[in-house]
Amino acid sequence: MIKFLSKIYFTSAANLHIKNRLLIQLLLLLFIVSPPELYSQASNNNFVELKDDMSELRVTTMFDYFLDSSSQYSIQDISGDNFQDQFNNVSDPHVVYGNLESTIWMRITIQNNQTVYKHSWYLESWGFDIRNITFYLPTPNGNYESSSAGFxxxxxxxxxxxKNFNYFLDLRPSETKTYYVKVRRNYNQEFIFYLRTNEKFIEHSLNEYLLLGIYYGVLxxxxxxxxxxxxxxxxTLYLYFPCLILSCIWFSLGRDGLGFQYFWPDYPWINKLSNExxxxxxxxxxxLLFSDRYVQKYTKSKRLWTFTYLAIFLKLLLFIVHAYLYQLHYISYxxxxxxxxxxxxxxxxYALLKVKIYSWSYIFAYACLFLVIVYSYSKSIQLFDSPVLNWYFVYPVIFLEVILFSxxxxxxxxxxxxxxxxASKETTLALEKNNQLTNELNSKLKEKVRARTEKIEKMASDLAQKNIELQTTNLKLMELNSQVTQMNNYLQENNEKLKSSVEEVTKDLALMKGLGFEDFKNVFPDKDTCFRFLSELKWKDKYHCKKCGYNKYIEGPNHGRRCRNCNYYESPTVDTLFHKLKFPIEKAFYILYLSNRKDVDLTLNELSEILxxxxxxxxxxxxxxxxxxxxVGHNRDLSGWETLALVHLEF
Known part of the structure; x- marks a missing residue:
């Protein structure tokens, strides 16, 4: 009787303001004289009152619920007067544990006691476990208008x-309405329901999208x-890490619903992949792939490589068993x-510690990964009183994990x-030491050749003096003519040998100054080395295309550069001393090297023979x-030979 009179009163309250006071008195009278069992029945229905100072209210535990285990009832059955006693009060945000294949009917009665008419109220819920949620809004003719959503x-x-489930309540001041919600879910996650005004709903949505935008933007x-x-x-290290970031982004998009809203709205089956x-x-x-490559760049470890791919195999095997053969309890998993x-x-x-690498950010990033895994599977864990913080707790952990890995x-x-x-310093020191040893060897060889030359010259001078004495004495010693003749022949042969020795020593002296051609070939062994050296020398400041002036390029053959804008290819030898060179460039390098040294003066014949x-x-x-x-006014004392390589001569 009370429910019947209440329904008559609240459906006509907007048009019958004059009779309000009489109806309230009548209802109070009936309430006082009603039997105890009727009073007990009415008290089972939760009641939400909206006041002027309210703009947001969490109403999860203000619902009543009914578990439809066979999913056979319709809204007409559920909303019938004889069915209302079967609803129970919600005492826990989970509503009911288990029964994941059953339909849950939820009922909430809201009375708007606000005096301000400008507020519109919304019922909001979210959760990637909700497969299907249908909201039933009462209409003036006594029926219900349905609105379905879900992943x-x-x-x-x-x-x-x-991205969340939002429903307009169409509830004006002084009105009371009862709403029904039908839910099917995947696991025992807490239900989250909020009542918000239009202004609060917009403010909350903008703040949420702003923070999510910053989160995804940084990732x-x-x-x-x-x-x-x-x-x-x-x-590949910089390929595995983006794969990890993309996986975290996909996980987040599936969890907060942005992926369903913007990326795959017409493909609900992707939500199942995102949430499982x-x-x-x-x-x-x-x-695992990123971690293995990260450690291998510090120190090569065959053992780590083996166990990493063993872990990948075991994880794949566990995934197949859990998904298709036998579903483990989530704690065991x-x-x-x-x-x-x-x-x-x-x-x-252990491999990093052996080479004395202490990467705390790497360790804490792994700890964040474990926390994400545990929190994602333990869907009943609630660390905070706020359901919003519980829901988005995994986001800053993922954010911190990516930052620490970075x-x-x-x-x-x-x-x-x-x-x-x-390594470059060691190479430079080795080259400097090699040059120093070469210079010391050259100095010693110069000293030995000089001493030998002086000795030979002294011997030649002595022989010449003796020859004069012998010729003067020849007139006086006719009887010794035959012996003197033999001695002269012997001296002539000695002179020829000495002259030949002097020429060979002089040539050796000339060739031993600086680097010989074979030694020089150790520095520039082939044309590819010369082209690479010339390319680095030519574009050491910055590359600019000769045709269009663009500064971006791709490397072409012979270490040339091709313009990304006009596709013009420029060889390293263009506009250099080696432009249109007709013989091997490594030999031209040696000629240029010799031309810049004062202590080397080879004749063209010697240079031709060597090269x-x-x-x-x-x-x-x-x-x-x-x-x-x-x-260019080149100074051999102040400038290196390589400065002449970039001189371009017009012909």
């Missing part, structure tokens, strides 16, 4: 195009930067997954850069070098 239905079916920036490093350095073990498998596999991950992690940390990469890049600098070139070819290129020196 099994296309996004376009929603009346309000929002996309890190993703693009690592893709750039991959295409620049061609290292598949995306977790992607995160773990990409992490988490423990096995963590054990699989701990094996390569422990070996990787710090690990930056530290590794710095470490490798320092190693490269150290196995025609005398005219050597003469022409040496003449070209002299012209280049005159053109």
């Amino acid at each position: 099994e239905l296309p996004f376009e079916q929603r009346n309000i195009k929002h 996309f920036i890190i993703l693009i930067f690592n893709f750039y490093l991959f295409f620049k350095i061609k290292d 073990n598949f995306i977790e498998l992607s995160i773990i596999l990409s992490t 988490i423990l096995i997954t963590i054990i699989i991950l701990l094996i390569p992690l422990s070996l990787g940390l 710090f690990s990469i930056f530290n590794q890049i710095k470490f490798l850069q320092n190693q490269y600098i150290s 196995e070139l025609r005398r005219e070819t050597c003469w022409a290129f040496k003449n070209k070098i002299m012209q280049a020196m005159e053109k």
Whole structure:
């Protein structure tokens, strides 16, 4: 009787304001005289009162619920007067545990006691476990208008195009209405229902989208930067890490509903992949590959490589068994997954410790990964009183994990850069030491040749003096003519040998100054080395296309550069001393090297013989070098020979 009179009163209250006071008195009278069992029945219905100072209210535990285990009832059955006693009060945000295949009917009665008419109220809920949620709005003719949503239905079916489930209540001041919600879900996640005014709903949505935009923006920036490093350095480390970031983004898009709203609204089946073990498998596999490559760049470990791919195999096997053969309890699944991950992690940390690498960011990033896995599977864990914080707790953990892994990469890049600098310094010191030894050897050889030359010259002078004495004495010693003649012949033979020895020593002296051709070939062994050296020398400042002036290029054959804008190809020898060179460039390098040294003065014949070139070819290129020196005012004492390489002569 009370329910019947209440329904008459509240449906006519908007048009019968004059009779309000009489009806209230009548209802109070009936309430006082009603029997105890009727009073008890009415008290089972939760009641939400909206007041002027309210703009937001969490109403999860203010619902009543009915478990439709056979999913056979319709809204007409559920909303009937004889069915209302079967509803129970919601005492826990989970409503009911288990019965995941059953339909849950939820009922809420809301009385709007606000005096302000400008507020519109919305009922909002969210959760990627809700496969199907249907909201029933009472209409003036006593029926109900339904609005269905969920991650099994296309996004376009929603009346309000929002990632959460939002429903307009159409509840004016002084009105009371009862609403019904039918829900089917996947697991025992808490239900989250809020009542919000239009203003509060907009404010909450804008703040939520702003924070999510910052979250995804930072992840996309890190993703693009690592893709750039991959295409620049061609290292798989910078491919595995973007795969991990993409997996985390996919996981987040599936969890908060933005992916369904913007990326796959017409493909609800993707939500199942986003919210189940598949995306977790992607995160773990990409992490294992990234972790192995990260450690291998510090120190090569065959053992770590073996156990990493063993862990990948075990994780794939666990995924197949859990998904298709036997579904494990989520705690067992988490423990096995963590054990699989701990094996390569422990070996990787041990390998890093052996080479004295202490990457705390790498360790804490792995800890964040474990926390994400545990929290994602343990869907009943509630760390905070706020359901919003519980829902989005995994986001800052993922964010921190990606940032820490990025710090690990930056530290590794710095470490490798320092190693490269150290190796370059060692190479430079080795070259300087080699040059010093070469100079010392040359000095010793010069001293020996000088001493030998002086000795030979002294011997020649003595022999000449004796020859004069013998010729003077020849007139006086006719009887010794035959002996003197034999001595003269002997002296002539000695002179010929001495002259030949002097020529050979002089030639050796000339060739031993600086680097010989064979030694020089050790520095520039082939044309590819020369082209690479000339390319680095030519474009050491910056590349600019000669045709269009563009500064971006791709490397072409012979270390040339091709303009990305106009496709013009420029060889390293263009506009240099080696332009249109007709003989091997490594020989031309040696001629240029010799031309810049004062202590080496080979004749064209000697240079032709050493380089196995025609005398005219050597003469022409040496003449070209002299012209280049005159053109730039080259000083052999102050400038290196390589400065002449970039001189262009017009012909």
